[in-house]
Amino acid sequence: MMNDTTFETLPGRRRSDVVYKTLLDRLYSGQYARFSRLPTERELTEEFDVSRPVIRNALAKLRDNGLIRSVQGSGSIVLYEHARGDDASAGQVSIGDFQKCFEFRVLVEQEAAFLAAKHCDRAALDVIRQNIDEVDRYVQRGEYRIGKSFDFHRAIAMASENPFIVQALDRVQDFIGFKIYIARSMSLPNPVERLALINGEHSAILSLIERREGEEARALMRSHIERARDLFLGCLPLEVVSDREGR
Incomplete structure (x- = not known):
């Protein structure tokens, strides 16, 4: 007690x-x-x-x-799996692994935004908007729920009407480094303020998709993920990083 x-x-x-x-x-x-x-x-x-x-x-x-x-x-x-011994993940993830995950997300999700602007219908747009509104309610209550924020990205993938993109994001969510990213993000500075900023960027991406401005949506999605990468890697606690390249 x-x-x-x-x-x-x-x-x-x-x-x-x-x-x-x-x-x-x-x-x-x-x-x-x-x-x-x-x-x-x-x-x-x-x-x-x-x-x-x-x-x-x-x-x-x-x-x-x-x-x-x-x-x-x-x-x-x-659900979290703690790896032991000499397992390849060793229960930890290298900086390089985090970088590769973000690189993959940029590659996949910028195209998802472009295709969503090209193919999405009103129902798909409504799902995306509902997620933005839900996260905004968390912000208004002073709560930090970045896991809910990622639902926006999956909704964009669904709106692309490409099942392979959806499957790719599901694989990202299964990556142990992504689980660490989601869980540890709460420890970064000003979590609720950051969530508000993230949701504002989500709203801007949705506006571009609604206007069918695919190239612009692609560019904004890319910069959105790259900003998240730079902030996270810049504040990453050393105790959760095992840089295997140096071994």
């Missing part, structure tokens, strides 16, 4: 962030194995000495970031 006075005096949302980061570190360390069950909400409330809404908020962030899944009657199941 956490009885630290500083922790006890934190507001509910800040407590939730502390619980989230603690559980996140346990996932990274392998304390919770993949497909195992997390402690129950009751057990976590007792351990951290907080209310159930605080625990549920922390679990929701893990769920939105694709690290756990809620199963009725079974609680929260761990």
Whole structure:
């Protein structure tokens, strides 16, 4: 049970962030194995000495970031896989791996934006707009949910009407480095302000797609992903990076 006075005096949302980061570190360390069950909400409330809404908020962030899944009657199941030993990923990802992931995203997603401007219909545009509106509501409440933000990118892929692009983004989401990117992004400076900026760029991309300005949408999508890459790599915690090229 956490009885630290500083922790006890934190507001509910800040407590939730502390619980989230603690559980996140346990996932990274392998304390919770993949497909195992997390402690129950009751057990976590007792351990951290907080209310159930605080625990549920922390679990929701893990769920939105694709690290756990809620199963009725079974609680929260761990999806994050902690690699061990001399596995190629070694549970960590090199800077080069992150760079290659972003390079691939630029290659695929700029074309997705171009094709979406060429092919998308009103229904596809509505799905994209709904995601932007949903993320805006998170921003207005001061909540950071970058996992929801990525749904925008998948909606663009769907709007391209090219199933191979959709499959490519699904592969990106399965990449362990992408899961680290999603989870660690919360630790970057000013997360809610950044989410607002990201969503503003999403809205600008959608406007270009709606106007059928494919080349412009392609260029803006490229710069959007490159900015995300530069910010993330520039703030990447050294403890999660194992630069294998130097070994």
